[in-house]
Amino acid sequence: MKAEARDPRLTALATLLAPISWGTTYVVVTQLLPAGRPLLVAALRVAPAGLLLLVLGRLTSTWRPRGREWGHTATLALCNFGLFFPLLIGAVYRLPGGVAAAAGGIQPILVTAFSWVVARRSPRRHELAVGAVAAVGVALVVVRPGAGLDPVGVALALAANVSFASGVVLTRRFPAPPNRVAATGWQLAMAGAVLLPVALVVEGPPPHVPGSGVGGFAYLSIVATGVAFLLWFDGIRKLPAPAPPLLGLAAPVTGALLGWVVLHESLSPVQLVGFAITVAAIARGATLPEAERPVRCEPWPVPAASARSATPTGGGAGSATSPSIPTCP
Numbered sequence: 572m573k574a575e576a577r578d579p580r581l582t583a584l585a586t587l588l589a590p591i592s593w594g595t596t597y598v599v600v601t602q603l604l605p606a607g608r609p610l611l612v613a614a615l616r617v618a619p620a621g622l623l624l625l626v627l628g629r630l631t632s633t634w635r636p637r638g639r640e641w642g643h644t645a646t647l648a649l650c651n652f653g654l655f656f657p658l659l660i661g662a663v664y665r666l667p668g669g670v671a672a673a674a675g676g677i678q679p680i681l682v683t684a685f686s687w688v689v690a691r692r693s694p695r696r697h698e699l700a701v702g703a704v705a706a707v708g709v710a711l712v713v714v715r716p717g718a719g720l721d722p723v724g725v726a727l728a729l730a731a732n733v734s735f736a737s738g739v740v741l742t743r744r745f746p747a748p749p750n751r752v753a754a755t756g757w758q759l760a761m762a763g764a765v766l767l768p769v770a771l772v773v774e775g776p777p778p779h780v781p782g783s784g785v786g787g788f789a790y791l792s793i794v795a796t797g798v799a800f801l802l803w804f805d806g807i808r809k810l811p812a813p814a815p816p817l818l819g820l821a822a823p824v825t826g827a828l829l830g831w832v833v834l835h836e837s838l839s840p841v842q843l844v845g846f847a848i849t850v851a852a853i854a855r856g857a858t859l860p861e862a863e864r865p866v867r868c869e870p871w872p873v874p875a876a877s878a879r880s881a882t883p884t885g886g887g888a889g890s891a892t893s894p895s896i897p898t899c900p
Contacts, residue, residue, distance in 0.1 A: 579810065586806025587818050587853070589799040594825025596795050598833055600663050603787030605778050607664060610770035613656035614763055615788050620797035621759025628753025636757060643745045644757050650738035651800070652762035658731035665724030674728035675823045676709030677702075679816040679852075681736035686812055689740050701817065705852035709823050711845025739815060742807045755800055820849050 604612050628634070636644045662674070679702030686692040748754035780788070807815050824846065 582806055582809050583814065583818065585802050586810060586815060587821055589803040589806070590819045590822035591825050592795040592799045593822040595829060596791060597663060597826040598829045599787045599791055599795075600660060602833075603783050604791075605780065605784065608770070608774050608778070609657050609660035609664060610766060610774050611777055612660050612791075613652075614766035614770045616656055616791050616796050617652050617759045618763030618767060619789075619792040621756050621761075621763050623793065624752050624756030624797055624801075625760055626756075628750050628756050632750040632753055634748065634750040634753050640748070644754065645761055647738055647741060647745070648758040648761035650734050650741060652759060653765055654734040655731050655738065656762075657766065658727045658734060662724050662728035662731060665721045666728060674725070674732050675819065676706035677729075677732055678736055678739075678819050679705055679813060681732060682739050682816040683813065685736055685740040689744055692812065701813070701852055701855055704848060705817060705820055708845045708848030708852060709820055711841055711848065736816070739807055742804060743812065747808055751804060752801065755797075755804060759796070759800075817852050817855055820853050824849050824853075
């Protein structure tokens with residue numbers, strides 16, 4: 572008997588944990604990790620998480636990319652990690668006061684626009700309206716009077732969000748792999764394999780990292796990357812298209828809250844209004860109606876070597892249907 576589908580509200584809450592963890596990285600990167608080493612930080616963020624997820628995925632499945640799956644996996648690795656992390660970390664180093672986080676407010680608009688270009692999904696008026704309001708709310712939260720607007724930092728932040736929004740759209744567009752742990756591990760490992768040598772060539776040998784920095788790298792890689800992206804990719808596949816970008820607004824809000832709690836930054840009345848607007852947008856993303864959920868379902872073909880073992884029990888030896896693994900939740 573088919574298992575009962577998980578409550579979409581629980582999926583939304585689980586997905587929300589990912590951007591909350593990303594919001595903590597602003598403090599971790601600036602307070603615990605080596606300064607001015609965005610490529611090194613990005614490489615050591617993705618590589619350990621990728622290796623761990625590959626090992627865990629191997630325990631439950633022998634799946635690995637084959638044929639066109641290599642191209643899909645490499646493209647997602649580039650958008651989700653290989654470009655996004657170095658650009659974002661570079662922006663964090665150059666933009667004080669949470670301005671780097673403010674660029675995340677344009678995620679809902681970017682995802683809506685890219686969905687129209689890539690998937691020909693016509694944007695709805697309420698999606699554009701909520702996205703615009705959300706961007707204003709985030710800006711009110713994190714952009715303080717007198718905050719530095721370094722042009723290079725702003726360009727890095729915007730480019731990072733373009734890369735990430737592309738990853739969100741393509742993750743929904745490509746067929747879902749049967750083993751999400753292994754698939755995420757492959758993405759992270761591919762990005763790490765590229766970023767590590769580039770970091771060594773461009774930035775030189777790694778500096779000495781104290782114990783607090785080692786702890787920061789471990790948290791950044793395992794919790795805020797490995798675990799977080801497993802939850803995030805699951806949410807992208809299962810939630811309505813506009814929902815994940817709205818839930819992602821929790822990242823800059825979390826960063827601003829930690830700046831207030833940990834770094835003793837002040838909160839103005841304008842920021843409090845921004846918090847209220849942004850939380851409302853996040854709540855909207857968590858409560859989108861069932862009718863807006865994706866209905867597209869593409870099977871991921873089982874490799875020929877394992878086709879015989881995938882024959883359904885009781886299906887009969889004369890079945891002409893080739894085995895496949897459904898990707899719809």
